Amino acid sequence: MTIKTEHLRDFKALLPENQWTEDQNIIAPHLSEWRDKFHGSTPLMLMPMSTADVQKILILANKAEVNLSIQGGNTGLVGGSTPGLENREEILVSLKKMSRVEAPCSDTMTITVEAGAILSTVHTEAEPYHFPLSLASEGSCTIGGTMATNAGGIHVIRYGTMRHLVAGIEAVLPDGTIFSNLGGLKKDNTGFDLQNLLIGSEGTLGIITKAKLKLFPKPNTLVTGWLSVHDIDKCLPLMNALQTLSNQGLHAFEVMGKTGLDFVEKHMAGKAPVSQLAPWSILFDIEIEGPDSLEKALAECLDSGAITDAVIAQNKAQQKALWALRENLSEAQKYEGGSIKHDISLPLEQLASFMKQAPHRIQSIVKGARPTPFGHFGDGNLHYNIMQPETMAKETFLNHWPEMNAAIHDLVCSMKGSISAEHGIGTLKREELALRHPEKVAAFKKIKAALDPKDILNKGRVI
Amino acid sequence: MTIKTEHLRDFKALLPENQWTEDQNIIAPHLSEWRDKFHGSTPLMLMPMSTADVQKILILANKAEVNLSIQGGNTGLVGGSTPGLENREEILVSLKKMSRVEAPCSDTMTITVEAGAILSTVHTEAEPYHFPLSLASEGSCTIGGTMATNAGGIHVIRYGTMRHLVAGIEAVLPDGTIFSNLGGLKKDNTGFDLQNLLIGSEGTLGIITKAKLKLFPKPNTLVTGWLSVHDIDKCLPLMNALQTLSNQGLHAFEVMGKTGLDFVEKHMAGKAPVSQLAPWSILFDIEIEGPDSLEKALAECLDSGAITDAVIAQNKAQQKALWALRENLSEAQKYEGGSIKHDISLPLEQLASFMKQAPHRIQSIVKGARPTPFGHFGDGNLHYNIMQPETMAKETFLNHWPEMNAAIHDLVCSMKGSISAEHGIGTLKREELALRHPEKVAAFKKIKAALDPKDILNKGRVI
Numbered sequence: 001m002t003i004k005t006e007h008l009r010d011f012k013a014l015l016p017e018n019q020w021t022e023d024q025n026i027i028a029p030h031l032s033e034w035r036d037k038f039h040g041s042t043p044l045m046l047m048p049m050s051t052a053d054v055q056k057i058l059i060l061a062n063k064a065e066v067n068l069s070i071q072g073g074n075t076g077l078v079g080g081s082t083p084g085l086e087n088r089e090e091i092l093v094s095l096k097k098m099s100r101v102e103a104p105c106s107d108t109m110t111i112t113v114e115a116g117a118i119l120s121t122v123h124t125e126a127e128p129y130h131f132p133l134s135l136a137s138e139g140s141c142t143i144g145g146t147m148a149t150n151a152g153g154i155h156v157i158r159y160g161t162m163r164h165l166v167a168g169i170e171a172v173l174p175d176g177t178i179f180s181n182l183g184g185l186k187k188d189n190t191g192f193d194l195q196n197l198l199i200g201s202e203g204t205l206g207i208i209t210k211a212k213l214k215l216f217p218k219p220n221t222l223v224t225g226w227l228s229v230h231d232i233d234k235c236l237p238l239m240n241a242l243q244t245l246s247n248q249g250l251h252a253f254e255v256m257g258k259t260g261l262d263f264v265e266k267h268m269a270g271k272a273p274v275s276q277l278a279p280w281s282i283l284f285d286i287e288i289e290g291p292d293s294l295e296k297a298l299a300e301c302l303d304s305g306a307i308t309d310a311v312i313a314q315n316k317a318q319q320k321a322l323w324a325l326r327e328n329l330s331e332a333q334k335y336e337g338g339s340i341k342h343d344i345s346l347p348l349e350q351l352a353s354f355m356k357q358a359p360h361r362i363q364s365i366v367k368g369a370r371p372t373p374f375g376h377f378g379d380g381n382l383h384y385n386i387m388q389p390e391t392m393a394k395e396t397f398l399n400h401w402p403e404m405n406a407a408i409h410d411l412v413c414s415m416k417g418s419i420s421a422e423h424g425i426g427t428l429k430r431e432e433l434a435l436r437h438p439e440k441v442a443a444f445k446k447i448k449a450a451l452d453p454k455d456i457l458n459k460g461r462v463i
Numbered sequence: 464m465t466i467k468t469e470h471l472r473d474f475k476a477l478l479p480e481n482q483w484t485e486d487q488n489i490i491a492p493h494l495s496e497w498r499d500k501f502h503g504s505t506p507l508m509l510m511p512m513s514t515a516d517v518q519k520i521l522i523l524a525n526k527a528e529v530n531l532s533i534q535g536g537n538t539g540l541v542g543g544s545t546p547g548l549e550n551r552e553e554i555l556v557s558l559k560k561m562s563r564v565e566a567p568c569s570d571t572m573t574i575t576v577e578a579g580a581i582l583s584t585v586h587t588e589a590e591p592y593h594f595p596l597s598l599a600s601e602g603s604c605t606i607g608g609t610m611a612t613n614a615g616g617i618h619v620i621r622y623g624t625m626r627h628l629v630a631g632i633e634a635v636l637p638d639g640t641i642f643s644n645l646g647g648l649k650k651d652n653t654g655f656d657l658q659n660l661l662i663g664s665e666g667t668l669g670i671i672t673k674a675k676l677k678l679f680p681k682p683n684t685l686v687t688g689w690l691s692v693h694d695i696d697k698c699l700p701l702m703n704a705l706q707t708l709s710n711q712g713l714h715a716f717e718v719m720g721k722t723g724l725d726f727v728e729k730h731m732a733g734k735a736p737v738s739q740l741a742p743w744s745i746l747f748d749i750e751i752e753g754p755d756s757l758e759k760a761l762a763e764c765l766d767s768g769a770i771t772d773a774v775i776a777q778n779k780a781q782q783k784a785l786w787a788l789r790e791n792l793s794e795a796q797k798y799e800g801g802s803i804k805h806d807i808s809l810p811l812e813q814l815a816s817f818m819k820q821a822p823h824r825i826q827s828i829v830k831g832a833r834p835t836p837f838g839h840f841g842d843g844n845l846h847y848n849i850m851q852p853e854t855m856a857k858e859t860f861l862n863h864w865p866e867m868n869a870a871i872h873d874l875v876c877s878m879k880g881s882i883s884a885e886h887g888i889g890t891l892k893r894e895e896l897a898l899r900h901p902e903k904v905a906a907f908k909k910i911k912a913a914l915d916p917k918d919i920l921n922k923g924r925v926i
Contacts, residue, residue, distance in 0.1 A: 107699055107812045152650050161650060164627075177902045183879030186842040187615050187624060187808045189663060189887045190896055191925055192907050196659035200652060217707060236570055244680060289752060345650045349570045379649040416646030424652045433653055439640045443914065444655050450913035451906065462654055 003089050007064045008044055011091060014056050019047045019097065030092055033074055033082060038427070040082035042069065042092040049097050051170055051178060051209040057093060058207070059176040061456045068093050070203040070458055072115065072145025075137035077343075078426025080149070080202050080461050085427055088459060095144050098209060101125045109215045110167050110184050115144025115208055122213070129215035132159040147208050150200035152422035157378035158251045159216070161422070163199050170210035171198050174452035184212045197447075202424055203458040205451050222251055222285040223294060224319040227301075228278035228309035232352045235282065238306060239378055242286060245297050249287040253378035254326055256281045259387070260372040261325060263332035270325045270332075273311040273318075282377075283326050329374050333387060338394035339372070340404045342384040344412045345421035351380060354415060361407045362386055366400050381421040384408060409436065425462045433462070466552050470527045471507055474554060477519045482510045482560065493555055496537055496545060501890070503545035505532065505555040512560050514633055514641060514672040520556060521670070522639040524919045531556050533666040533921055535578065535608025538600035540806075541889025543612070543665050543924050548890055551922060558607050561672060564588045572678045573630050573647050578607025578671055585676065592678035595622040610671050613663035615885035620841035621714045622679070624885070626662050633673035634661050637915035647675045660910075665887055666921040668914050685714055685748040686757060687782040690764075691741035691772035695815045698745065701769060702841055705749060708760050712750040716841035717789055719744045722850070723835040724788060726795035733788050733795075736774040736781075745840075746789050792837050796850060801857035802835070803867045805847040807875045808884035814843060817878060824870045825849055829863050844884040847871060872899065888925045896925070 012020050021027065022044055031040045048054045061068050069083035069090040079085060083092040098114040104126050105111070111126050119138040122131050135141060135153045145151075147169070151162045159165060167184035171194075181195055198206045229235060232255075239253050258277045264270035265277075272281070288294055291312070298310040313319040333339050346354050355373065362369050368389030375382040386404060388397035409419045413436055425433050434441045444463045448455070475483050484490065485507055494503045511517045524531050532546035532553040542548060546555040561577040567589050568574070574589050582601040585594050598604060598616040608614075610632065614625045622628060630647035634657075644658055661669045692698060695718075702716050721740045727733035728740075735744070751757055754775070761773040776782040796802050809817050818836065825832050831852030838845040849867060851860035872882045876899055888896050897904045907926045911918070 105812065107703070108810065109703075150652050150656075152652075156650060163656070173906060177905065179902060179906070183810045183881070185808050185810065185879075185881050185884075187619060187839075187844045187884040188881035189613050189615075189883050189885055190881055190892075190900065191888060191903055192664050192668070192910060193613075193626070193656075193659045193662065194903065194906060196656045199656065201655050205655070217711070220710075240570070240572075247683075248680070345648050347571065347646045347648065349568065376650075381650045416648075418646070418648050418651035418653055420652050421648075421650040422652055425654060429653075437653065439642060440654055440657065442640065443636060443642070443657060446913040447655060447910055450909040 003043060003066055003091065007066050010060060010064065011044060011046060011057070011066070014060060015046060015048070015053060019049060019053070021045050027092070030071060030074055030094060031082065033076065035077060038079040038082040038085060041084040042090055045092040045094055047094050047097040051172060054093070054172045054207050054209050055176050055178060058172055058174060058456070061091075062175060062454055065454055066091060066456070067459050068457055070148070070207055071095070072142035072148065073118065073137065073140045075141040075145065076149060076426060077423045078428040080424060080426030080458070081145070086460055090459070093207070095142060095209070104129055104215055108184060110212050111215055112182065112210065112212045113143050114210050115142060115147070117143045119143060119146060126215050128218065130218045131165070131213060131215055133162055133165055143211055143213070144208055147199050147211060148201070148203045149424045152376070152379070152381065154252050154376065156376060156381070157253055163196060165214050166195070166199060166211055167214050168212040169195050169198065169208050171206040171208040173206045174457050179206065182210065182212050202426065202462050204448060204462050205457070207457070219251065219287050222287055223291055224313040224322055225284050225286070225294070225298070226273050226311040226322055227282040227284075227298070227307045228274050229280040229282060229307055230278050232280055232355045234306045235280065235377060236348055236351065238282065238301065241297065242284065245293060246286050246288040250378060251285040251287060252283070254283045254375065255377035256283065256326065256329065256374040257372060259370050260329045260333065260374050263336055263372070264325055264328045267332045267335040268328045270328055272325060273322060274309040278308055283322055326374070333372060333385060336387050338388040338397045340386045340398065340401050342382070342405065342408050343421050343423045344384055344408065344417055344419060345379065345381045346412065346415055346417035348380050350415040350417065351377060351382070354411060354417070357411060358384065358408060361411060362404065365403055365407060366392070366397060368392070369397070427461060430460070430462060466506060466529055466554065470529050473523060473527065474507060474509060474520070474529070477523060478509060478511070478516060482512060482516070484508050490555070493534060493537055493557060494545065496539065498540060501542040501545040501548060504547040505553055508555040508557055510557050510560040514635060517556075517635045517670050517672050518639050518641060521635055521637060521919070524554070525638060525917055528917055529554060529919070530922050531919055533611070533670055534558070535605035535611065536581065536600065536603045538604040538608065539612060539889060540886045541891040543887060543889030543921070544608070549923055553922070556670070558605060558672070567592055567678055571647060573675050574678055575645065575673065575675045576606050577673050578605060578610070580606045582606060582609060589678050591681065593681045594628070594676060594678055596625055596628055606674060606676070607671055610662050610674060611664070611666045612887045615839070615842070615844065617715050617839065619839060619844070620716055626659060628677050629658070629662060629674055630677050631675040632658050632661065632671050634669040634671040636669045637920045642669065645673065645675050665889065665925050667911060667925050668920070670920070682714065682750050685750055686754055687776040687785055688747050688749070688757070688761070689736050689774040689785055690745040690747070690761070690770045691737050692743040692745060692770055693741050695743055695818045697769045698743065698840060699811055699814065701745065701764065704760065705747065708756060709749050709751040713841060714748040714750060715746070717746045717838065718840035719746065719789065719792065719837040720835060722833050723792045723796065723837050726799055726835070727788055727791045730795045730798040731791045733791055735788060736785060737772040741771055746785055789837070796835060796848060799850050801851040801860040803849045803861065803864050805845070805868065805871050806884050806886045807845055807847055807871065807880055807882060808843045809845070809875065809878055809880035811843050813878040813880065814840065814845070817874060817880070820874060821847065821871060824874060825867065828866055828870060829855070829860060831855070832860070868895075890924060893923070893925060
């Protein structure tokens, strides 16, 4: 369906000339994303400067029945922010010009920012406080995008996902109603929780324009450690022991399989801090009073056989070197050919069982395929990647993607896990969500139809 | 509208005989509440034993178009759980027979409980762990009720409200759909946040039947202290200083005005721990390494004049005595005649300004009325009670209730505060919510109509 010329004219008339463009050269970077999986199109990009601008856009979109695609930093991985997919015609609304960041408030330990602010800018502006959301894309992702997708990252074990870091929001609902909740109240029982409904709805139920974010004191010096573990069953008790020892002081607790670390050593000049890699390696950051107690506890774990090696970084350079091993896991896999990826989460008590069962399911589909799991074990979140067998053609292997996904997700769902832990649904996982959770999607559709009866906002995403 | 006899028969036929009653003697305690403000009626009380029972009830209620009133421990204060108000006829659904509590899981630090479990039972069953929700009504309120109302209480400053203590829920939506989310996942971005939508919706959007609750290590020994403060502006900086000193170790931070404490001394044989009460007294519980640092910090506050007195409880008896002063505040007020009550919250940075402005507004309505504020300052939550002038007739004073409410709530709303911090909306505040936040209520109505088109569930509450 083509957007009528008169409607394009009306949208352009809403905003000053520097807040819209039809120049396809300027628009181009907004039409694809870094994995190069989704390619979209749009005749017009609008760049509101205020909540009032967003309101005007939504009111007109409803009147003209024109679809809108909402975009922050365009760093999503599931085709949520690309306009014009699936033969829709959509006007693109980019929040990037709404990027004001207020000074942090020390009385309330909060910072108020507009949706288009870049995450790393917020890190800087929050000084001397700490805004803990930390993502690989933090140099380009926006606060609005991290709210729309309830972003996760490395430090969820300590601070929770984005949802838990938001003290208040301002948003425009699909019909143009402004919902303003910027008081940052810690207690407010005046009806349904619209704020949490909007956070994580991937721009389908409203456009979040502003947020009051929670700040934290800068953590004390973190101790970084590496543990070798032979038995995956030991990981959860180890994590709980470290939490108890440090009064819930873990800031990260990552588990990595040997296969992936072998790739890092082979292709990325990485060097594990132990003479021989165990089947499982743990990397952790911990805030702890008196590191002696940590050393003592690890010595006991060595004695009991729970771990077979333990290394504590002695300085910043060593900390960085340990983290580089973890951070290079994704890159190193590229040298080994095709990879089928999963962004799953599991109840903590099911993680070990999953790790044991999944390889059998994989082998029954492609013999020789190599599971390369790693991830935020402390949050139950695994990036469960499966590398092609060494001798198979990449394309042949990748043709098994749907079958492999189905097998892994079957196992995940049988264990009450999630088929999208942190990346969201977007366009990519919409059909599978409907298949896996028809009861949830039925409720989502009712809520969407109630708040956005003309399906103006981010149509085709999530549901 | 009277429920047809054939419909009553159909509902009774759904459940075994020990799961329903028409005996008005048995039903009577469910028809009024402890403040004796609401008096209801019902022809039939159903007592489901399982999520499947609840599902059957909802499916039939939709088919027969019969209204249901949902009740937990019946300890609410806003007429949310009383059946048959405002000339509705409703079948009462009591969750009290669904009270199973599983053993706590030490791997995941969670406990799974049914909605009818009593809060204090959960405290006991959670041993050796700590379930931190603490309310005056904990001996009779149910976990289901605390979820439906997003209960708060004393320790919100440390652990958040009930919403933050829930790892997962099982619920039945109004049309009978079962929404099961008991995996307790820390990361799950598969669509809209139904869990938080149901929590705090006061039983209007679904019946929560089960929950997986978060447990915590028992806190280390808490230090209890009392501070005298002349200038209300000092309270927030004091709180922030204690948080920094203890690495966010405050478990409670209560502020009390002199008027209320005078009443406790006069009527309840209470004795403040200082020779002369200051205009403001602070009572705090703190988890802190090395109490010496606390004493040093308080000595500095005395030197700077931020506080004029400081007392640290030296043993459990002293701790208890300090807390008794706080806990007797409500009771003591009864001896002073009529009291107009408010359950409000404010942005932290507005609390002091509110405390200074409110008395002027009060005096302009009833000269001589005595503000008796106290509350969970650390959460921005004040129980802002106003006592009658000593010489006025109680009824005369209480006739000013609506006018006084309007004045206080005007000020609260102008400061982005909440007219219901922890008690919810129920029947009591429905009209005022619609008046204060028409934009929110319009959205609530759309969501309610989408999920419960026949308005079966807790009709007339919230919206």
